[in-house]
Amino acid sequence: MNSYKISINDTKKVFTQLNCDTGGISILSKKSKLHTLYIKDMHVGAANILKQDALSIGAELAVPTGVITAKEKHVDGILIGTTKHFEILSRKELAQPFGLKNLAKDLKAYVQQNSNKTKIMGVLNANEDSFFSGSRFDEIQASSRIEEMISDGADIIDIGAVSSRPGSIAVEESVELQRVKSIVDTIYENKYFEKVDFSIDSYSPLVIDYVLNKGFKIVNDITGLSNDEVCKVSSKYNAQVIIMHMQNDPSNMQDNPEYENIMLDLDKYFQTQIQKAQSFGIKDIVLDVGIGFGKTLEHNLTLLNNMEHFKHFGFEVIIGASRKSMIDKIVSSSIEQRLPGTLAIHLESIKKGASIVRCHDVKEHYQAIKVLEAINSIN
Structure with a gap:
């Protein structure tokens, strides 16, 4: 008799392969x-x-x-x-x-937490001051970049026209709409929304209304539905809404952020904002802990290590740490050098329960995720 220690990723699968009694598989899974x-x-x-x-x-x-x-x-x-x-x-x-x-x-x-297929959300910015230059594209380049992202494995493409990096200042709604309008029209005319889902990274009711009428399905709101008008327009189109947590606003969010207990503080925040969303008739919700949005490195690491907790609300969890400065605080690196750190964070987040990965590097993430899934498919 010989033995070896194993890691079980899919309990029902491994007990089925072992030819256990059908009635006992569920019981064994709950004990595993x-x-x-x-x-x-x-x-x-x-x-x-x-x-x-x-x-x-x-x-x-x-x-x-x-x-x-x-x-x-x-x-x-x-x-x-x-x-x-x-x-x-x-x-x-x-x-x-x-x-x-x-x-x-x-x-x-x-x-009682459901597992979801991992989806890749590619980032495409229509503003010149986004923190990572590799994500910036104008309407002339947009079509080729969108087609490239689709070919590379994106399930969702997130379009933004206002920078939310630390210290950034908000712009007028009309300016934001002008920045994004040509790209949105291109997406609509080419029917790219039939190939992948499109998300708008905005908290402007004017912009959100325009894009949802042009085939977009997702509202990525860094203010977590603080504006009732965003709730109303999202509900009108039956859009999926990403509720993100941010302490203060981009202009001052990194000015000595403090929490009594970051896990409990965010849990309470999500509970409140979920109830608000549902009161407006919003049903399809995704939660985003907001890595780097009003958090120290320790706050970010705590959230990443305990991300599975937030699945208890019954909604999908998104992770978006692509090339963020927290990586530089661990290992000195420029934005251009942070892809390895990004992949490490995102792969670990998938293990911890995240099912949507927001990233700048779609092709690299697609490969890394497929390899991870292959490893986890073996029991």
């Missing part, structure tokens, strides 16, 4: 994935109850010393268990006091 959940500010009573309930089913709750004697009224903890454990606890804690009923609902959401 381990979850760790950080819980803040639990009432000590909740901690003691949850600790005992977790231990009784083979899970665990890590808590500070002194919890059993209620040394502190509120404590943090880390719940460790499989999908099966979380499902059991999501039922058991519904009848418990000290806020555990709300935790039970969260546990259920954390393990």
Whole structure:
């Protein structure tokens, strides 16, 4: 008898290949994935109850010393268990006091996460001050660049006409529309929207209305639907909306950004903005944590390492760290030298739950993602 350790990427597939009983495959799959959940500010009573309930089913709750004697009224903890454990606890804690009923609902959401096909969103800028010169194109070059992106493997092409780099200043809606109009008209006339989906990187209702009437399907709003008019026009066209988080605005977002707890702060933000979107009738939502938009390097790394958390809302998550300055803070590099760092961030983000990758280098991302998918297809 010999053995070797394996990594299971698709539990149902590997148990099917093993010729397990059909009824047992689902049960085995739920026992195969381990979850760790950080819980803040639990009432000590909740901690003691949850600790005992977790231990009784083979899970665990890590808590500070002194919890059993209620040394502190509120404590943090880390719940460790499989999908099966979380499902059991999501039922058991519904009848418990000290806020555990709300935790039970969260546990259920954390393990009911759908997987989505990875999609590549290529970036095409119609403004001269975008931070990466390689993404800038005028209407004359647009057709060839769009066709190249489609050939390289883009599923979505994101068009923008206003820079959102740190320190940039907003422009008038009419100026933004003038910048983007010719490219949008070219897309419409050539029916490129029948080959890939087009997204508008804008928070201008005037611009958004124009492009959605020209075959665009996605609104990429860096302000996270702060403007009700954007909500109204997006709903009118039944567009998909990307809600991004940004602290302050591009002119000052990198001026000493601070958070009480970045994970919980963004979670609360998304909860609020999702409710707002849905109140306007917007159903198709994507979440963007906004790497580099009002975040320090540590904030960015925390979000990247814990991106899977945001899937509990039930929506797709997009990652957009293409050639951003956080790479230079890790390894000294110019914008032109940041493709390897970009690929590292984006591939890891896919492993952590992101299913849309916004990037400047479509061809390189297509190859890297296909290789990753091939590796993960083997169990």
